[in-house]
Amino acid sequence: MWGFILRRLLLGIVVLILVSVLVFLATQALPGDPARAILGRSATPQSLAAMRRQLHLDQPVFSQYWTWVTGLLHGDLGTSLEAQEPVSTLLAPKLVNSGVLVALAAVLSIPLSIAIGAWAAFKREKVFDQASSNLLLALAALPEFVVAVVLVILFATTVFHVLPAISTVPPGSRPWNNWLALVLPTVTLVIAVAPYVARIMRASMIEVLESDYVEMARLKGLPERTVLIRHALPNALGPVFQVIALNLAYLAGGIIVIEFVFNYSGIGGAVQEAVINHDLPVVQALAMLIAAVYVILNLLADVATILVTPKLRTRL
Amino acid sequence: MSQVSDPVILGSELTPPVGIRGTSLLRRSLRLWRTRIGVALVGLIVLLAIIGPYVAPYGPSTPVGAPNSTPGGKAVLGTDYLGQDVLSRVLYGGRSILVMAVIATALGLVAGAAIGLVAAYSRNALDDTLMRGMDVLMALPQILLGLVAVAIIGPKAWVIVVAIGLTTAPRIARVARGAAQPVVERDFIAASEAMGVPRWRIVSGELLPNTLGPLTVEASLRLTYSIALIAALAFLGLSPNPNGANWGTMIQQNQLVLPVQPWGAAAPIIVIALLTLGTGLIGDGIARTAAGIDRARGDE
Numbered sequence: 220m221w222g223f224i225l226r227r228l229l230l231g232i233v234v235l236i237l238v239s240v241l242v243f244l245a246t247q248a249l250p251g252d253p254a255r256a257i258l259g260r261s262a263t264p265q266s267l268a269a270m271r272r273q274l275h276l277d278q279p280v281f282s283q284y285w286t287w288v289t290g291l292l293h294g295d296l297g298t299s300l301e302a303q304e305p306v307s308t309l310l311a312p313k314l315v316n317s318g319v320l321v322a323l324a325a326v327l328s329i330p331l332s333i334a335i336g337a338w339a340a341f342k343r344e345k346v347f348d349q350a351s352s353n354l355l356l357a358l359a360a361l362p363e364f365v366v367a368v369v370l371v372i373l374f375a376t377t378v379f380h381v382l383p384a385i386s387t388v389p390p391g392s393r394p395w396n397n398w399l400a401l402v403l404p405t406v407t408l409v410i411a412v413a414p415y416v417a418r419i420m421r422a423s424m425i426e427v428l429e430s431d432y433v434e435m436a437r438l439k440g441l442p443e444r445t446v447l448i449r450h451a452l453p454n455a456l457g458p459v460f461q462v463i464a465l466n467l468a469y470l471a472g473g474i475i476v477i478e479f480v481f482n483y484s485g486i487g488g489a490v491q492e493a494v495i496n497h498d499l500p501v502v503q504a505l506a507m508l509i510a511a512v513y514v515i516l517n518l519l520a521d522v523a524t525i526l527v528t529p530k531l532r533t534r535l
Numbered sequence: 536m537s538q539v540s541d542p543v544i545l546g547s548e549l550t551p552p553v554g555i556r557g558t559s560l561l562r563r564s565l566r567l568w569r570t571r572i573g574v575a576l577v578g579l580i581v582l583l584a585i586i587g588p589y590v591a592p593y594g595p596s597t598p599v600g601a602p603n604s605t606p607g608g609k610a611v612l613g614t615d616y617l618g619q620d621v622l623s624r625v626l627y628g629g630r631s632i633l634v635m636a637v638i639a640t641a642l643g644l645v646a647g648a649a650i651g652l653v654a655a656y657s658r659n660a661l662d663d664t665l666m667r668g669m670d671v672l673m674a675l676p677q678i679l680l681g682l683v684a685v686a687i688i689g690p691k692a693w694v695i696v697v698a699i700g701l702t703t704a705p706r707i708a709r710v711a712r713g714a715a716q717p718v719v720e721r722d723f724i725a726a727s728e729a730m731g732v733p734r735w736r737i738v739s740g741e742l743l744p745n746t747l748g749p750l751t752v753e754a755s756l757r758l759t760y761s762i763a764l765i766a767a768l769a770f771l772g773l774s775p776n777p778n779g780a781n782w783g784t785m786i787q788q789n790q791l792v793l794p795v796q797p798w799g800a801a802a803p804i805i806v807i808a809l810l811t812l813g814t815g816l817i818g819d820g821i822a823r824t825a826a827g828i829d830r831a832r833g834d835e
Contacts, residue, residue: 361812362767365804469676472676502686
């Protein structure tokens with residue numbers, strides 16, 4: 220089992236190295252002049268030359284990459300062109316804000332979607348199953364920003380006026396200082412994730428409920444509740460971890476749009492801002508950060524899947 | 536392995552199974568109500584986007600009244616934050632999203648299917664190399680790669696289409712490879728190889744038809760995502776024409792005036808929602824039909 224985890228870890232590192240090459244190539248070595256993209260058409264030759272020097276564009280491509288990557292590993296993410304501040308100081312508070320939002324959404328959506336999926340499987344083809352699966356299908360089809368703006372119309376601006384439409388976190392303040400403002404962004408994220416997890420949970424649970432050992436537990440005369448919670452549920456969770464990890468990784472992308480809708484001061488909003496301002500060092504840092512989150516979550520999902528699946532635990 | 540003298544088994548081993556072709560899968564899926572409703576919704580919105588510009592009461596950028604006026608009078612759905620007619624902008628604003636989403640998905644489908652099938656067929660280091668490359672592309676959320684591409688090259692239509700297409704490809708490639716792997720092991724592939732059929736003919740003539748079912752399911756899912764992504768990029772302020780009529784742009788521009796004039800954002804939201812609900816329903820219908828077919832084949 221340790222060998223397997225080590226292999227996955229190495230593979231994750233290889234993927235991250237390749238992602239860093241991809242991000243670097245995409246942002247710095249692409250045909251076209253990043254300095255001109257940043258400064259615009261009105262740039263003077265002097266300012267272009269200065270910008271090229273600041274971005275190390277006057278050096279060979281490989282040494283540019285090396286400078287950037289070694290900087291990353293030392294925690295030096297470069298300097299934001301827009302704010303003229305180190306990217307790490309700029310992003311640290313935003314990282315906390317986004318972390319709070321994503322953690323809150325995960326804590327709420329995972330048990331909720333597992334419960335919905337398990338109950339739908341238990342009540343297969345009954346009213347609850349059909350209603351929930353149709354509702355989840357519809358919610359899964361809607362883009363996040365559509366869900367977000369619909370929630371704003373329903374609860375903030377037009378139908379009811381109970382929640383704030385904007386969830387700005389002022390500098391120096393923490394997201395939990397204003398709980399009410401967190402409600403709509405969190406609900407949007409929950410709606411973005413829950414349908415997928417619930418669906419895979421339902422499928423996995425149906426398979427388990429049809430298995431022999433659940434039949435056996437029932438024949439022993441155990442109460443249905445015990446069969447469901449003690450015998451079926453833990454075994455149905457295996458495949459669900461993968462989907463949860465994939466969806467949490469998806470959240471890393473989903474927050475880009477959702478934080479923008481609510482003007483929430485997190486790394487998602489920072490991506491949009493950096494792109495609009497052509498702030499390349501910030502774009503690079505955020506892309507690497509989001510890729511790292513993705514790789515780590517996938518690794519954790521693999522490990523968790525092994526730990527909860529006895530068959531895999533012994534074989535590997 | 537069956538005895539060579541048995542003609543029936545020989546036949547079943549050497550001729551390709553009657554694959555569930557994409558078209559027959561689509562036709563069968565239309566027996567489900569959800570697919571029909573989906574087709575009706577998508578048809579309605581596509582029709583709206585195509586004939587919209589011809590029936591719009593005003594031009595997309597014509598000022599028709601005071602900014603943010605509520606529905607009534609000259610503007611059926613009111614005016615937006617610049618005093619432009621909301622209805623006219625909705626009628627004009629669908630074409631670019633639809634065209635870009637369809638081309639991007641088609642691009643991703645062709646590239647992804649090619650990569651996935653070649654990877655599955657090669658069964659060697661090429662397989663590993665291609666699929667690790669796909670893993671790298673998949674380590675970044677689609678919207679992030681789209682944003683990075685737009686940040687570097689600019690919000691041009693082809694940049695957005697290529698970025699969405701390229702990030703759709705690895706997801707399709709995974710499905711194509713997964714579906715093709717069991718087929719590669721079948722005897723009719725070995726038979727074709729023995730007969731000296733060129734490799735590209737085996738991939739396109741034998742592998743592809745036998746993976747069309749799963750590919751159709753995945754493609755319909757990906758189309759929904761492409762529409763959402765392209766609308767989301769416009770919503771984030773990145774569309775080929777920042778002031779042009781575009782459903783995503785409209786929602787963002789009129790979000791701040793929701794308390795005064797909700798229709799400026801609500802109208803484009805309704806059309807996008809109906810469109811993605813429609814593609815989602817079609818995708819679900821196809822997936823259910825394919826699953827039913829698979830089950831039926833498994834029981835045989």
